[in-house]
Amino acid sequence: MxxxxxxxxxxxxxxxxxxxxxxxxxxxxxxxxxxxxxxxxxxxxxxxxxxxxxxxxxxxxxxxxxxxxxxxxxxxxxxxxxxxxxxxxxxxxxxxxxxxxxxxxxxxxxxxxxxxxxxxxxxxxxxxxxxxxxxxxxxxxxxxxxxxxxxxxxxxxxKKIRLSTNYLYKNIENLDSQFYAENTCASCGQCAKLCPAANIKIDNGKPLWLHHCEHCVACISWCPKEAIQYGGQTKTRRRYRNPKISANEMITAMKLPN
Ligand SMILES: Cc1cc2nc3c(=O)[nH]c(=O)nc-3n(C[C@H](O)[C@H](O)[C@H](O)COP(=O)(O)O)c2cc1C
Ligand code: SF4
Ligand code: SF4
Structure with missing residues (x-):
């Protein structure tokens, strides 16, 4: 069979x-x-x-x-x-x-x-x-x-472990109010296309976060201009993306509903 x-x-x-x-x-x-x-x-x-x-x-x-x-x-x-x-x-x-x-x-x-x-x-x-x-x-x-x-x-x-730190993830959807785009934002709209939760709207060429965030860090990690920051702590940090996957592949594979 x-x-x-x-x-x-x-x-x-x-x-x-x-x-x-x-x-x-x-x-x-x-x-x-x-x-x-x-x-x-x-x-x-x-x-x-x-x-x-x-x-x-x-x-x-x-x-x-x-x-x-x-x-x-x-x-x-x-x-x-x-x-x-x-x-x-x-x-x-x-x-x-x-x-x-x-x-x-x-x-x-x-x-x-x-x-x-x-x-x-x-x-x-x-x-x-x-x-x-x-x-x-x-x-x-x-x-x-x-x-x-x-x-x-x-x-x-x-294979599993019985460990959860889920309390830290509670109400995370609203913590996106700490995201912002710097002036280097090129208004390409990629962050909105990559967001698996449809949590970003491009308004006047700049991203706006809509408070139903998953905290997947796609927007901040893939931005081609590294223009997205989170609070004060991300300016000097590296952006990680799997090197074998491209932003376009992510967007196409996600096939988000309109
Ligand atoms: C919100 C959040 C919470 C995370 N918590 C854990 C965790 O509890 N344990 C762990 O090993 N990695 C944790 N990570 C790291 C990711 O699970 C890991 O890098 C994963 O491979 C990312 O997968 P992706 O590239 O498919 O998004 C966390 C990442 C994020 C964004
Ligand atoms: S991906 Fe970066 S450059 Fe493009 S619109 Fe979003 S914040 Fe601006
Ligand atoms: S962290 Fe993930 S879910 Fe939240 S706005 Fe950015 S891309 Fe969307």
Whole structure:
């Protein structure tokens, strides 16, 4: 029987999209669907089907957009479900959260793993320099190869930790009032196109943040002029983007609803 696989992905700075794409290749082909484009209306999965979720860890938990997607997605019984979290350090609490969310829907998470990727959270710290970033990225492909082979064999194993710092992520949607664009902004509109939460409006050529932010740091990290700042702490910090993913690819792959 031909097994069909779908990977749902969410990403701010490209790590999770990169992982989703490489997994697709490792699994011998899969449909790859952006969680930011909305929840499918029809039920998905079923006997002999594999569904995967690939996303970053936020405060050791699920990004809100991923949580809402997984809560609302109608999944048929007997689907092989897998979750891969990309994380700068310790993020497998996100796997534990997804597992319990699915349990409440009487579904079992079959497989879960974390992959260490460069940490992108410019708002809290200076992202890794080039050498560190390359060191981490070099190990990612090997890990994806291993994970793909396990998923291909239908291995059932969930690696998680019971740790959540989610209280720090509460009410984060309003903290976008600390974002602003400097005069170097070229009015290209890319920040608005890249925002997976449609949280940026271009007004008089400049971005305005609309207070339903995910804190994915896409806008500040991808701005071609590095014109976006957050409070006083980001002026001297590096902007991290996965070097194998371009802004155009992110925008096209997201297929945001109009
Ligand atoms: C809001 C936010 C919270 C984060 N929290 C964690 C965390 O708890 N643990 C961790 O290991 N990495 C954390 N990170 C780092 C990202 O999970 C990591 O860099 C990820 O690979 C980014 O994926 P992306 O490029 O697909 O957006 C956080 C990043 C952001 C933006
Ligand atoms: S991406 Fe940067 S330069 Fe382009 S509109 Fe946004 S802030 Fe301005
Ligand atoms: S406003 Fe910026 S940080 Fe917030 S969701 Fe959009 S791109 Fe991400």
């Amino acid at each position: 031909k097994i069909s696989t779908t990977i749902y992905w969410f990403s701010g700075t490209g790590n999770s999209l990169y992982v989703a794409k490489r997994l697709t290749a490792g699994l011998g082909g899969a449909s790859i669907v952006s969680m930011a484009s909305g929840v499918p209306v029809e039920a998905v999965g079923g006997d002999g089907e594999k569904l995967g979720f690939v996303f970053p860890s936020y405060y050791c938990n699920l990004p809100r957009i991923v949580r809402a997607f997984a809560e609302n997605l109608k999944i048929r019984d007997r689907t092989y479900l897998f979750a891969i979290v990309t994380m700068g350090g310790l993020g497998q609490g996100s796997i534990a959260e997804l597992e319990s969310l699915l349990k409440k829907k009487n579904l079992e998470l079959s497989y879960g793993r974390g992959i260490h990727t460069p940490a992108n959270y410019i708002i809290r710290y200076n992202p890794a320099d080039k050498a560190k970033m390359e060191g981490k990225l070099n190990k990612v492909n090997e890990k994806i190869k291993f994970i793909s082979s396990q998923i291909n064999f239908g291995v059932r194993s969930v």
